[in-house]
Amino acid sequence: MSTYPPADDRLRHLIAQRINCHVDTWKLAFFIADAIRDDSDVCREIDRIGAAHAVGQPCGDRNCRSCFTITVTGVDS
Structure with missing residues (x-):
């Protein structure tokens, strides 16, 4: 049984899900989520x-x- 979002990428997926409501594509949402998640x-x-x-x-x-x-x-x- 797998869970979504995957545990090893959960924060990125959760951030992207919230962003996706305000942008045109999932690709953009994931791009923004990556930048947020990787910010020190x-x-x-x-x-x-x-x-x-x-x-x-x-x-x-x-x-x-x-x-x-x-x-x-x-x-x-």
């Missing part, structure tokens, strides 16, 4: 947010749904 600043930010959440700390991103929910309700989603 993006990778560092994903790692920073993941590390903060892993230890139960707010990540500091004002658009983080998880941190907002905890702040408003006091309950982790």
